[in-house]
Amino acid sequence: MGAFLALGAGWLIQGPSQALRDLLGDPWIILWSAIVAIGGLCGLVASLSAHRDEGLSLLTERIALWSIGTYSAVYVIAMLYQRGLSIWVTEAVFTFFVIACVWRLVQVQKRITWNKKVGRDARLRWAR
Amino acid sequence: MNLLTDVALPVITATVASGIVVGLLTLRAQRRQINAGASAQEATALDVLTGTALKMVQDARSESLAAKSEAIQAREDATAARRRAEAAEERAADAARAATDCARQVMECSAYSHTLEGLLVGAGIPLPRQ
Numbered sequence: 316m317g318a319f320l321a322l323g324a325g326w327l328i329q330g331p332s333q334a335l336r337d338l339l340g341d342p343w344i345i346l347w348s349a350i351v352a353i354g355g356l357c358g359l360v361a362s363l364s365a366h367r368d369e370g371l372s373l374l375t376e377r378i379a380l381w382s383i384g385t386y387s388a389v390y391v392i393a394m395l396y397q398r399g400l401s402i403w404v405t406e407a408v409f410t411f412f413v414i415a416c417v418w419r420l421v422q423v424q425k426r427i428t429w430n431k432k433v434g435r436d437a438r439l440r441w442a443r
Numbered sequence: 444m445n446l447l448t449d450v451a452l453p454v455i456t457a458t459v460a461s462g463i464v465v466g467l468l469t470l471r472a473q474r475r476q477i478n479a480g481a482s483a484q485e486a487t488a489l490d491v492l493t494g495t496a497l498k499m500v501q502d503a504r505s506e507s508l509a510a511k512s513e514a515i516q517a518r519e520d521a522t523a524a525r526r527r528a529e530a531a532e533e534r535a536a537d538a539a540r541a542a543t544d545c546a547r548q549v550m551e552c553s554a555y556s557h558t559l560e561g562l563l564v565g566a567g568i569p570l571p572r573q
Contacts, residue, residue, distance in 0.1 A: 343456045350459060370477035371470070378466045385459045389452065427477060434480030 316362060319383055320355025323348050337397075347386055354382030369430070377423050384416030 326348035358379035364372045387409045
């Protein structure tokens, strides 16, 4: 997550690389830089608050997985669309990254849904 | 027209960005719900533990009461048995005393019979044949 935060912040400060600009297009690359930076920041917050605040940890982790996973997916699609399988190793790495993000996102979403359901169904002991 | 950069990428970018914005905006309310659920689970776990401990205490207390009543019953049984033994011992002593009295009376009767026989023999009266 720290790497993604540094990557997105670096793109925002110094501008993305020309190769990435060619891949994702000029107006969107800035927005994707912000998305990656926000995702990395949320991932760090999720890691730091994992043992103290489960709600904050789960929600920020969901945002991080959503942003970084979609960025990786867009990156893979753009690479496949423009360069085919000529850089298949990079494409495979980011594809596995997308799969891992989706896998973890499903777990996080299940946990969030479960906690919300328990919170809705909870009644005060003296009110039963 | 580039399908990726002109159509797909703007749609995906807008979706992802709006998802992040919605997630950040609803973070506080959802966080409260999730933490309420987590607290409810912890409370349920503590409730189960407390209930289990309370049941163990109640079981131990009822077992203690049962053991105490069993001890009382055993003590009462022992007292009754001791009383029965004392009564039997007393009856045995009475029986021995009665047997001694009988033996003494038999001896007295025997001595009296010998005396009578002597008197009969001295008076020249023949003794009856057995």
